[in-house]
Amino acid sequence: MSQPATPADGDIVRDFLSVADLLDEPQLARLYAYFDREGAATVKEAMVALNLSQGTAYSYVNRLVDTGVVEITHDEQPRRYVAREIDLTVTTAAGEYTITPALIDAVGRRETDDDIDTYIDRHGVAGLATALTYAVSRERGETTHRLMADDLDISPLAAELILQALRPVVTEQYAIDASGGSLDEIDPADTASDA
Structure with a gap:
């Protein structure tokens, strides 16, 4: 009842x-x-x-x-x-995700960004929410596109494309330095000293 x-x-x-x-x-x-x-x-x-x-x-x-x-x-x-601030957690068959202004911003870019549009078509809004979490971690220097690809069982290219597409959302919505996690900005001299 x-x-x-x-x-x-x-x-x-x-x-x-x-x-x-x-x-x-x-x-x-x-x-x-x-x-x-x-x-x-x-x-x-x-x-x-x-x-x-x-x-x-x-x-x-x-x-x-x-x-x-x-x-x-x-x-x-x-x-x-x-x-108005939105923070709504949704549970679906694919898992649980939180709808935030950053996710809504990313969905809003669907019409102007083919990579976001394609990603939503293939993985849904729940998948985009997951990719957004990885994009934040990437900008903080905590993960790479290859780790995301392995975790989500997608190609490294698909992971890199969506991370790059979500970068403006992350830098506008979160207090993260725009240069935070991009592998393009790592100085090769820094990695040579680690060897």
Whole structure:
């Protein structure tokens, strides 16, 4: 017998459905990510930054406000909007992953980055969440594309491509130096002294 829904359960379902829209529509995810990165911003600023038409921008902002993932910071004109923090853990048959603003940002780049688009097509959003975790570790210098490839049973090339594609997301969303984990920046003289 099912348990009656509580107000907290309703909040969880509403949050999940709101986030599901972001993961399903890359343009909504891009707009959410813009407000998350910029803090309080106007629709006009978002239109210019994301190259959106006025009608599309206002329609998307209204949808994000209606679902509760973006809030109006004040009612004076022009209105400013800010993204609400999202931290939702989802359990699927493929495993458990957490939906964060960084993951939503990565999904939003799907339309403009073929490597992210291909990776999502092959591994789903859950796979992208896992790749994002590896991308953070890579930028911190804690892992390499080869270790990721071995762990996930994908080719080293596929691992390198998605890590490079996710690099801008990591450097914008996390407090990590952009030069953190790239193997391209290791001085060969440093490795010669280890031999």
